Amino acid sequence: MVITEITEQQIWLALENVKDPEIPVISVVDMGMITGIQLPLSDFGLRTCSITMTPTFVGCPAIDVIKKNIREEVLKLGFDEVEVKVDFETKWTSDRMKPEAKVKVEKFGLAPPVMLNDEELTEEQLNNVRCPYCQSTDTTLRSAFGSTLCRAIRFCFSCKQGFEQFKPI
Amino acid sequence: MSNALKDLLFKMADDALIIGHRNSEWTGIGPMLEEDLAFSSMAQDKIGHAQALYKILNDVLGEADADTLAFKREEKNFKCCQLVEQPIGEYDFSIVRQFLFDHAELIRYDMLTQSSFQPLAQLAKKVKGEIKYHVMHADTFVKLLGNGTEESKARLQTSLNYAWHLALGIFEKSEFENDLISENIFAGEEELKKRWLQKIIPIIEAASLKIPATDESKIVYGGRKGFHSEYLKPLLDEMCEVVRSDEATAEW
Numbered sequence: 218m219v220i221t222e223i224t225e226q227q228i229w230l231a232l233e234n235v236k237d238p239e240i241p242v243i244s245v246v247d248m249g250m251i252t253g254i255q256l257p258l259s260d261f262g263l264r265t266c267s268i269t270m271t272p273t274f275v276g277c278p279a280i281d282v283i284k285k286n287i288r289e290e291v292l293k294l295g296f297d298e299v300e301v302k303v304d305f306e307t308k309w310t311s312d313r314m315k316p317e318a319k320v321k322v323e324k325f326g327l328a329p330p331v332m333l334n335d336e337e338l339t340e341e342q343l344n345n346v347r348c349p350y351c352q353s354t355d356t357t358l359r360s361a362f363g364s365t366l367c368r369a370i371r372f373c374f375s376c377k378q379g380f381e382q383f384k385p386i
Numbered sequence: 387m388s389n390a391l392k393d394l395l396f397k398m399a400d401d402a403l404i405i406g407h408r409n410s411e412w413t414g415i416g417p418m419l420e421e422d423l424a425f426s427s428m429a430q431d432k433i434g435h436a437q438a439l440y441k442i443l444n445d446v447l448g449e450a451d452a453d454t455l456a457f458k459r460e461e462k463n464f465k466c467c468q469l470v471e472q473p474i475g476e477y478d479f480s481i482v483r484q485f486l487f488d489h490a491e492l493i494r495y496d497m498l499t500q501s502s503f504q505p506l507a508q509l510a511k512k513v514k515g516e517i518k519y520h521v522m523h524a525d526t527f528v529k530l531l532g533n534g535t536e537e538s539k540a541r542l543q544t545s546l547n548y549a550w551h552l553a554l555g556i557f558e559k560s561e562f563e564n565d566l567i568s569e570n571i572f573a574g575e576e577e578l579k580k581r582w583l584q585k586i587i588p589i590i591e592a593a594s595l596k597i598p599a600t601d602e603s604k605i606v607y608g609g610r611k612g613f614h615s616e617y618l619k620p621l622l623d624e625m626c627e628v629v630r631s632d633e634a635t636a637e638w
Contacts, residue, residue: 276434360420361519362427
């Protein structure tokens with residue numbers, strides 16, 4: 218039997234198909250959740266790989282679903298086993314979200330998070346959030362907590378609609 | 387050193403688990419939808435933090451897994467402070483408790499980002515960002531209600547007076563205090579309490595409330611050593627009801 222090599226590049230492409238269950242337009246790669254891919258050599262002819270990911274929030278209830286989805290998607294490439302590990306060593310922050318992902322998030326109707334660059338969130342950043350529907354920045358924070366752990370609820374004075382924001386964290 | 391570390395991790399994890407459970411009691415009955423969501427979200431965060439701390443106890447310090455630690459320990463082995471055990475009461479008490487507890491929690495994690503114990507330092511960096519939103523939530527409502535109507539102000543003050551000596555019990559020292567400090571694991575409860583007072587006093591004043599007088603003899607200690615209020619046992623019974631109903635096969 219000819220065993221073709223599965224490359225890391227193929228794994229990254231497969232991971233593009235694994236969406237965040239709470240924001241189905243963006244993948245775990247877009248979110249910056251994947252922190253490592255290891256392709257260990259096996260002496261027994263088994264093809265295995267190990268993927269590490271970092272959750273957005275420590276108590277994120279979607280972690281198990283995401284792990285399962287990653288495993289199933291990557292197994293399709295022809296691996297005998299795929300291990301998915303959660304690591305807290307790489308801290309997830311909203312800065313890890315790719316710029317193109319932020320565009321998708323906004324189109325989805327969620328205001329994307331501003332870049333924090335390892336600084337504290339300022340009052341100005343908190344107030345100056347653009348409405349994803351009408352692009353006005355005349356908006357206010359209604360509640361720091363929304364329908365999922367990563368969202369806050371805001372209100373736009375210009376189009377008079379409530380909207381959600383992906384929290385900068 | 388591992389006993390000192392275990393003591394620190396257990397008290398933090400148990401605080402987070404119990405306050406998380408209390409927060410979840412607001413699910414469905416919050417005074418308005420946003421507050422229902424806020425307390426439910428904070429519950430989810432806190433229980434996640436507890437789980438991550440139990441996981442360190444399991445992975446690094448040889449304790450049982452998170453579910454066993456959360457659901458199969460006797461009351462006397464819990465190290466939470468008595469503040470977090472109190473029933474949710476009315477909304478004014480819950481918001482005041484959240485304010486007093488979360489400020490201490492944020493400062494504790496901030497101090498722990500410098501810890502020589504790497505697993506905790508790493509977790510602290512992550513958790514800090516989440517608790518900032520809890521503190522922001524508490525500050526907003528404490529200021530809003532303190533500067534609101536006569537009734538909201540009076541209610542907040544009454545709850546603050548009631549919670550004050552319970553909150554000071556957060557900083558009950560353990561027998562390992564000096565070990566934690568000398569090993570640069572944690573700078574200690576005394577330092578935490580000092581920073582906490584510096585932080586909360588200006589906010590209480592901005593909320594037009596009075597700082598309650600501290601009577602050392604009234605500070606509610608005991609929780610850290612396994613002595614709890616009458617409220618913890620019923621909470622644990624309720625929390626563990628499912629797992630106890632079918633110990634062999636219950637899973638979630």
